[in-house]
Amino acid sequence: MNYTNLEVVSLLGVNISSPIPMNVSSSLRYVDLVNTNLQGVLTESFFLLPNLEKLILRINDLVERVLPKIHPSNTLLELDISFTGICGELPDSIGTLRSLSHLNLGGCDLSGSIPDSIGNLTEIRELNFRGTNFTGHIPSTISKLRQLTFLDLSSNFLEGEIPNVFSNLQELVELYLSRHSFVGPFPSSILSLTHFQSLDLSSNSLYGPLPNNASMLQKLTCLNLSNNSLNGTMPSWAFSLPSLSGLWFDHNRFSGLADELKMNPTLEILDLSHNQLCGPVLRSLGNLTNLVTFDLSSNNITSDEGVKITFPSLTCLYLSFCELKAFPHFLRNSKALEFLDLSNNAIHGPIPNWFSSMRWDSLLNLNLSHNSLISHLEQLHNYHNLLSLDVKFNFLQGPLPFPIRKLNNLRLLDLSHNHLSESIPHCLGSMAELVILDLRKNNFTGSLPSLCARSTSLTTIAFNHNQLEGAIPLSLHNCRQLEIFDVGNNAINYTFPAWLGTLPELRVLVLTRTSSMDL
Template sequence: MLTGHAIRLELSCILFGGSIHPNSSLFQLHRLQTLNLAYNDFYPSSIPNGIRRLTNLRHLNLSDSSFYGKIPTEISNLSNLVSLELSGYGLQLDKRTFEAVLQNLTNLEVLSLSPVNISSPIPMNVSSSLRYVNLVDTNLRGVLTESFFLLPNLETLKLSDNNFFKGVFPTLHPNNTLLELSIANTGISGELPDSIGTLSSLNILNLYGCQFSGSIPDSVGNLTQIRELDFSDNNFTGPIPSTISKLKQLTSLDLSDNSFIGSFPSTIVTLIRLQHLYLSSNSLSGPLPSNASMLQKLTFLDLSNNSLNGTIPSWVFSLPLLYSLWLGHNRFSGLANELKTNPTLEELHLSHNQLSGSFPQSLANLTNLSNLDISSNNITGDEGINITFRSLKVLQLSSCELKDFPHFLRNVKTLWVLDISNNKIQGQIPNWFSGMRWDSLQFLNLSYNLLTDRLPQNYYHNLEYLDLKFNFLHGPLPSSICNMSILSLMDLSHNYFSDSVPSCLGSIANLTVLDIRRNNFTGTLPSFREGSTSLTTIVVNGNRFEGHVPVSLLKCHSLEVLDVGNNVINDTFPAWLGTLTELQVVILKSNKFHGPISTCQTKFCFPKLRIFDLSCNVFSGSLPAKVFGNFKAMIKLDGEDTGEIKYMKPSEKSFYIMYEDSVRLVIKGQEIELERINTIMTAIDLSSNHFEGVIPKTLKNLNTLWLLNLSHNNLKGDIPMELGQLNMLEALDLSWNRLTGKIPQELTRMNFLAFLNLSQNHLIGPIPHGQQFNTFGNDSYGGNLDLCGLPLLKKCGTSDSSHVPQPMESEEDEDESYFLSGFTWESVVIGYSFGLVVGTVMWSLMFKYRKPKWFVEFFDAIVPPENRRPKKRAQRQQT
């Protein structure tokens, strides 16, 4: 410090913290050529402007030191810099400084700015001395030009993870210096030019996750020095070029998630250095080659999600270094009879094929398997088979034809995951199974079988996931189930469990999902204690619970879904639920709730609520206009984009466990189960109560509402013309009330309206025409004797007589005409679906017609086919 003659200062990875003062003695080291402060923690200080004094700097490395804010412009004046490394989140580099760095630092060879926020295009002219450029995840803009490819000394160019960086791949000039090129996860599109083959020295080429289309040019075979080639997740078509066989240095080839056709490229088997081969999610067909003995170094092989067929050849299982093998979602029809012992194979995925017969004895030779997935095949059992898997941790046998618990499980002591769901296993859970000492078992799925009798007392204490739904289990729930203290998901739904539930269910600390719907549980709901704050979903629909909704639910701060429908709960409206700020779905239907709907006393009530079902209760009083005003999630603000379909965030614990909420609605007379609740689905059902008074005009503010059902109440007055502002509404049911006046012409503005029921009111005058109203039939207006005009037979102007409103029908008469209610929401049941994360979760529709047979026959006889269904909506049908 006395002379300032130090030329090199290496202070990386020594846990420096705090800030660097602008007048620090560091900046008095005027002869300093190398300064390395990488991997320290200077948060939240910025890079000091005093750096400009170190004019002799040749190497500056401040990477991953938690500097924050704008990179000082003065850095672009350090004209002697040879390497500049400023990688780290929290830093920003303005356009002017970025251009100056690339153009003015004429000695610069190494530039690493990932993931600094640049948000600028790459300038046209850059320093010709550049050798290494890393601009990964820097929010680059603009288009890809050939400027970098013209640099005479460039060896590495990394531009990946810049979604707004677009353009087409430029035509290239021959280059024998570039060793690595990565533009993965960018908006680069178009066809890959034939000139790609001129990069003769390339070792690594990564085009993953772009938007390339067309075929791969044969010139790719000229990249004879390449070791890693990744063209995955694009739109490439055609056959895989045979010239790939020239790439003798190749160790990793990834062509997955494209649209390649043809047979398995037999030329690949000549790539003797290949270690990783990914061809999954294409349209490859035909059998595998009978011999691939040259692939002796292969460790990972993924051919899943194609249309490959035939038997699986024995060489697949005998590759000496193979660690992981994925052949699922093909059409393979058998296994090799004799498999050689393979000491390296640990992962074997054969799901969704056409394998049949008993559990393959030949698999016993794969002694080190840790992960075996043979689900969705026609495997019938393992009678007479002796298999010992010493290291098996994950076993998936769902959707097979098993009739008993696999006997070889007696020899397995190391399981973490066991899934034998959706089989034909019947009878009691055997004693040997419930008595197994699987101390490491975390996931157990026995759902969709024919299991009977009671649940055994002994269960596995380390379980995180227990799924027993859709069986015939009965009797009380043993209190020992609460010994599973780290349980995260418990699904006992669709069984015959009875008696009260153990009170300890409300205090399992890690429980996020509790689903015990469709059983015969009685008594009151359990109290939820301070340890229950992890709960996101509580579903108890379809039992015989009574009493009140426990106020202890206020301790469940993360609660998103609450479904207590179809019980005998006798309570007033639990307005205090509105203080649960994450609550999105509330189902109270078909209970004995009574009294008016009151609002909570806090400023923001139900801020995220999107599905609200109070139907089939004894609620009374006027419709709660003030409560509707709190439903902020049903209001689209100006400039807010709600068009993108997203889904309620799944509760994901591991690769094998995913839980997603689903909603079941009766819409247009059909029961539809959506296995994921998208975040733009909004619904209000207050039907079959004793509400009276007028329909609040404030409903117009809920401009993202999809479904509104106010039927079977005592509502009076006119239909507010303001409802026409609900331009996202798909289903509106106001039937079986005492509404008067004309049908507002403004309702024809609802362009997405696919179902309308205004029947059994006292409406008068002509039926509006236009837009969706032209698609509705007679049953949308039945029982309104003073309505006229199409689609009714009564013409307007033929009678001036008015009809005196009649009293509401008795329950017997109402049931007799029940078919007229159409959109009655017989169930809005919140459930969930879970599964193995092998691909994408799709929508599932389940239809159930409710109209009596005599009416269907009568309806078919008098209504022309073209008037029986509303027209499909052009824009929203795809969702």
């Protein structure tokens, strides 16, 4: 068949398992071979095609991974060789593709620095160098790319200060400079970009305070400055930008909030964790009524008692390591919770009745571990859709309530390091989804329950440091996924069943300090 007049080749996702053709039609304008298991060598012949407008070879594992010689072109508009394993330095000749509007080299194994000639691509709109292993600095010539709307240089090895080269890029909508070794203050030239919607400078070493005024960023929807060393006060503009939906200031050194905060009701995701905030932070943020995810972990905040706070849309709340001394009262109004973490605080005394009577049908994960709770566990069986219940390292007492069987979806149950007593209910053996069961360091007595009566999902059974006795139940033979079985430091007295050694995934078996047994 004669393909000399072929103009368009589009085989996206078709497993052709074929080498790249050496002789291609000079009429080709559009080539899309994304994820086709293309093999062989990318030759310079593609860059000599007089009419080629788009060359898209993304997600192929080329055998010969050297970038071929790039010839000047006034027709090529889009070049995408991301995730092809192409390696070596990016040549200066990349700047001769003067008509390029899209260039994607993401995920390639390039070396060296970004060439200054990149500034010659004055028609470029989208530039993606994510994860390409570039070193050095951001070239100042990027300031010439006035048509640029998307720039992703994240996950490279760039260093130094972020240069003030962005004030000319007035069309820029998205900028990603995360996971580098950038130092210095927040780059002020960014503040003049009126079309900006997404900014990610996370995981660098930026330091100092944020600017007091960023009123130009009216279209910003996502702002991620996490994992830096920024300090001072979180400015009021960060909470008042009218389009902002996600704000990540976590893992910095911020010490407070601005005195007068004008809250943006559109904010849905707020992460202020791992800072040095203290005092009535919850009161200051109480008007963020559309929050869906809220993380204040690892700060020193005070109680919200007596303060009217409502987060009716909240589904994920993380308040671990916050020095809380009581359950936050605003939880009464947060009826859509799915994830709740109050671990590692100073909450003491019984679980309040209002908390245990909440109808959180949507609650999937509850973590109250590392507190000083003294309640009976029967107060926590009301959340029927729980996947994970973690209340380890408390002072819970009394028996394990039989209604726990109603938690049919439970996958993790960790009640270790408490003062629970009496026998372990056999209903645990019929909880079909249970994967991890940890009851270590309690005061349980009686025999081991018949676990895996219905479930074969258990990977961890830990009953160490109790007062259990009797034989290992035969039902454990059904636990074919079991990796950890720890019943040490009990009063077990039995003949060791040889079949226990046939469990195919068993990696850890602890039987120390039990009564005498035949092995």
